[in-house]
Amino acid sequence: MTSRWTKRWRLRKFVADYGVYIALTILMLAAALLTPKLFAVDTIAVVMRQASQLGIVAIGQTLVLLVAGLDLSVGGIFIMTSVVVAEVGNGRDEMIAPAILSALALGALVGLGNGLLVTKRRVPPFVATLGMLVLVKGATQAYTRGVPGGFVPEALGIVNQSWFVLSVPLALWLGLNALFIFVLRGTSYGRRVYAVGSNIEAARLSGIPVDAIRISVYVLGSLFAVVSGVVLTGYVLYVDRFIGSGLDLDSIAAAVVGGTAFIGGRGGLLGTIAGVLIIQILSTMVVLLGLDVEVQFIIKGLVILGAVMLYSVAAPES
Amino acid sequence: MSEPILEMRGISKSFAGVRALRDVSFRCQAGLVYGLVGENGAGKSTLMKILAGAYKADAGAIIYKGRPRHAASTGEIIASGISIIYQELALVPQMSAAENIFLGREPRNAIGILDLGQLHARSQELLSRLGVALDTRLPVGELTIAQQQLVEIAKALSQDADLIVMDEPSAILAGSELDQLFDIIAALKAQGVTIVYISHRLEEVFRIADEVTVLKDGEVVDSRPIGQLDRHTLVRSMVGRSLDEVFPQTDHEQGDLVLAAEDIATDTILDGVSLRLHAGEILGIAGMVGSGRTELARALFGADPLTRGEVRLAGKSLQWQTPSQAIRAGVALVPEDRKSQGLFTALSVRNNITISILSRISRLGILRRGQEDKVVSAARQRLSIVMTSPEQETQTLSGGNQQKVVLAKWLETAPAVIILDEPTRGVDVGAKFEIYKLMRQLNDRGLAIIMISSELPEIIGMSDRILVMNGGRVAGELAGEAVDEERIIKLATLGGAEAQSA
Numbered sequence: 001m002t003s004r005w006t007k008r009w010r011l012r013k014f015v016a017d018y019g020v021y022i023a024l025t026i027l028m029l030a031a032a033l034l035t036p037k038l039f040a041v042d043t044i045a046v047v048m049r050q051a052s053q054l055g056i057v058a059i060g061q062t063l064v065l066l067v068a069g070l071d072l073s074v075g076g077i078f079i080m081t082s083v084v085v086a087e088v089g090n091g092r093d094e095m096i097a098p099a100i101l102s103a104l105a106l107g108a109l110v111g112l113g114n115g116l117l118v119t120k121r122r123v124p125p126f127v128a129t130l131g132m133l134v135l136v137k138g139a140t141q142a143y144t145r146g147v148p149g150g151f152v153p154e155a156l157g158i159v160n161q162s163w164f165v166l167s168v169p170l171a172l173w174l175g176l177n178a179l180f181i182f183v184l185r186g187t188s189y190g191r192r193v194y195a196v197g198s199n200i201e202a203a204r205l206s207g208i209p210v211d212a213i214r215i216s217v218y219v220l221g222s223l224f225a226v227v228s229g230v231v232l233t234g235y236v237l238y239v240d241r242f243i244g245s246g247l248d249l250d251s252i253a254a255a256v257v258g259g260t261a262f263i264g265g266r267g268g269l270l271g272t273i274a275g276v277l278i279i280q281i282l283s284t285m286v287v288l289l290g291l292d293v294e295v296q297f298i299i300k301g302l303v304i305l306g307a308v309m310l311y312s313v314a315a316p317e318s
Numbered sequence: 319m320s321e322p323i324l325e326m327r328g329i330s331k332s333f334a335g336v337r338a339l340r341d342v343s344f345r346c347q348a349g350l351v352y353g354l355v356g357e358n359g360a361g362k363s364t365l366m367k368i369l370a371g372a373y374k375a376d377a378g379a380i381i382y383k384g385r386p387r388h389a390a391s392t393g394e395i396i397a398s399g400i401s402i403i404y405q406e407l408a409l410v411p412q413m414s415a416a417e418n419i420f421l422g423r424e425p426r427n428a429i430g431i432l433d434l435g436q437l438h439a440r441s442q443e444l445l446s447r448l449g450v451a452l453d454t455r456l457p458v459g460e461l462t463i464a465q466q467q468l469v470e471i472a473k474a475l476s477q478d479a480d481l482i483v484m485d486e487p488s489a490i491l492a493g494s495e496l497d498q499l500f501d502i503i504a505a506l507k508a509q510g511v512t513i514v515y516i517s518h519r520l521e522e523v524f525r526i527a528d529e530v531t532v533l534k535d536g537e538v539v540d541s542r543p544i545g546q547l548d549r550h551t552l553v554r555s556m557v558g559r560s561l562d563e564v565f566p567q568t569d570h571e572q573g574d575l576v577l578a579a580e581d582i583a584t585d586t587i588l589d590g591v592s593l594r595l596h597a598g599e600i601l602g603i604a605g606m607v608g609s610g611r612t613e614l615a616r617a618l619f620g621a622d623p624l625t626r627g628e629v630r631l632a633g634k635s636l637q638w639q640t641p642s643q644a645i646r647a648g649v650a651l652v653p654e655d656r657k658s659q660g661l662f663t664a665l666s667v668r669n670n671i672t673i674s675i676l677s678r679i680s681r682l683g684i685l686r687r688g689q690e691d692k693v694v695s696a697a698r699q700r701l702s703i704v705m706t707s708p709e710q711e712t713q714t715l716s717g718g719n720q721q722k723v724v725l726a727k728w729l730e731t732a733p734a735v736i737i738l739d740e741p742t743r744g745v746d747v748g749a750k751f752e753i754y755k756l757m758r759q760l761n762d763r764g765l766a767i768i769m770i771s772s773e774l775p776e777i778i779g780m781s782d783r784i785l786v787m788n789g790g791r792v793a794g795e796l797a798g799e800a801v802d803e804e805r806i807i808k809l810a811t812l813g814g815a816e817a818q819s820a
Contacts, residue, residue: 186684186685187683192676198662198663199661201658204641205660207645225525
């Protein structure tokens with residue numbers, strides 16, 4: 001027997017599971033009609049390079065969202081990474097490795113700070129990571145006095161290498177996705193991440209080291225932001241106080257559009273990949289159509305609201 | 319006989335292709351108390367949600383106060399005089415009792431400003447109709463659950479309810495609170511209010527109902543005045559099994575001392591409890607909600623750190639700081655509140671069952687699916703968990719199957735001691751019976767069980783010994799011939815010393 005309710009229920013499940021991929025397909029069809037230039041090899045290469053930039057941060061953001069957290073501090077980490085790479089590297093190619101390692105170490109510290117605030121001090125993630133964002137930005141500016149010194153080593157430009165569409169950032173993005181899709185699905189750690197996000201009290205009573213898992217996820221979130229920051233710095237090859245602005249909120253948007261729930265425990269990286277592509281294609285289409293950049297924000301906003309509305313319709317009846 | 323105040327005729331309802339109600343008819347005369355009984359999943363709550371307008375029936379008609387009722391919003395239905403008090407109370411904890419009672423309908427003075435004097439005076443008046451005294455200024459969050467329930471009832475009265483549905487009101491009450499609820503129901507009945515009382519505890523239905531309707535698998539299987547019923551026929555029509563078969567008997571031998579606690583206390587109400595538990599034994603813990611039963615379980619499991627005393631497992635002294643240490647030592651806790659503490663509702667059956675033994679089924683942190691499949695299918699068979707596949711989300715399982723999944727998770731840790739806190743709450747009678755059978759099997763294999771329960775027949779039927787708690791301490795221990803309901807209630811309500819002198 002198929003009642004109306006059944007049909008609605010199936011529709012909900014369908015939307016929750018496949019909605020984002022359908023949306024991506026429709027968007028690509030629309031692009032084929034409106035902006036066929038999008039499918040030129042050069043354009044695809046640019047879109048994918050930018051998508052990788054966003055996508056790498058979004059992996060970390062997805063992990064944090066899965067434990068019912070949120071990381072606003074990634075924006076600060078981009079700037080910090082750029083400054084550290086320039087200061088430590090200071091134009092010398094042999095200093096690239098120490099520069100990147102220093103940025104990763106500092107990033108890990110920021111993530112640890114986020115994690116400790118959220119777990120040990122029980123600060124809500126929004127407030128903790130917002131505070132950390134302001135702190136990291138402030139510290140970076142105080143250190144540079146507003147005028148960043150040093151030079152980005154030329155050799156970091158290697159990130160601009162590409163083989164047809166496959167650029168270094170894209171390879172990084174795909175590789176990290178493959179690795180972390182496996183971590184989430186095929187390892188104990190991944191299972192524990194979902195368990196903590198799904199029901200923290202049950203996780204604690206099941207013997208899961210809940211705080212350690214949450215802290216580790218914040219550290220990973222920061223490390224992904226550092227990696228993305230290094231790629232971005234290599235791309236522009238100079239230090240910029242506004243580097244990567246917008247990527248922080250876009251990373252949250254990509255994960256949410258991709259079906260990762262704000263309340264934790266639901267979602268995953270495949271959805272986030274689709275979310276990243278949707279956001280990036282939309283941005284590019286706006287440019288190709290010759291519309292103002294403001295229109296880009298309006299469209300982005302509508303897409304995010306639309307996705308959230310769809311998922312709330314798709315959520316199980318309480 | 320006068321016209322019925324409510325008549326539900328031929329109600330049918332399906333969810334996702336599963337039939338929840340089939341051609342159900344239910345009628346109420348004004349001023350009587352109706353018991354609506356049946357196993358979990360029998361359709362009681364669905365029927366009442368249709369009455370409340372929360373669900374729409376697929377077929378059937380509702381005639382209320384002599385007029386057919388058509389599709390209406392829940393607000394209109396409340397205004398028409400039907401109030402439903404759900405198990406999970408719908409109050410705003412930060413607001414006072416009075417503010418909750420008149421939420422959205424606050425009395426105002428001539429210029430439209432909130433009239434606090436009126437608000438409290440009218441709330442007091444409603445509460446006195448119920449024969450209770452309560453400070454209406456206190457935030458509801460600071461009241462006991464029983465008092466919160468009273469606030470809900472007062473709220474229903476403030477809406478001039480002629481028909482009040484109480485969905486398993488006793489599930490959250492204990493002892494004297496229940497008596498108070500029954501007094502209130504009697505008072506409401508005397509004032510001409512019709513009550514529909516949903517429960518699966520038959521003793522209560524026999525105490526207060528004038529007429530009983532039994533639902534089974536979405537159909538009415540019996541409906542008649544209470545005088546024409548006895549417990550045996552009622553149970554048989556509910557489950558198709560008689561009462562004697564509910565508690566499986568066994569004659570296992572009692573084994574060695576496994577767990578001993580000496581004067582343990584934590585930062586909670588728990589204040590100096592000692593107990594001894596043997597292999598193959600079921601130790602029942604009785605007592606009212608808030609007597610320290612759950613806190614005892616948490617202390618034995620390392621969920622709350624001990625502030626004094628000692629726990630010994632197989633002779634070794636343990637200082638547990640975290641549940642994971644307790645789990646490794648061989649203690650398991652099936653917590654009282656399944657949804658908030660036991661189950662990962664958004665995760666699959668598979669992920670739930672193996673979450674505590676991930677290290678056993680993985681190598682270098684990488685899961686071995688083959689091993690996991692074996693564990694899951696063995697657990698599924700052993701506990702006869704009904705599911706479509708191991709990937710099914712546990713929130714879509716019935717209460718009984720959810721509880722089996724939680725039990726399966728803990729049995730996988732191969733515990734020597736398993737603590738069950740209200741193991742059959744929110745579980746239908748059929749699954750209850752299976753859980754009892756499982757407990758006996760575990761006993762026979764030498765597992766020691768501590769069972770906390772509010773249901774006296776369950777405690778008495780299953781336990782080898784019973785500890786009764788009161789105010790964070792053990793008020794008394796009963797075993798063998800000494801076990802009877804009255805003694806347990808006395809110890810639970812009065813405490814050890816007073817119960818003896820009483």
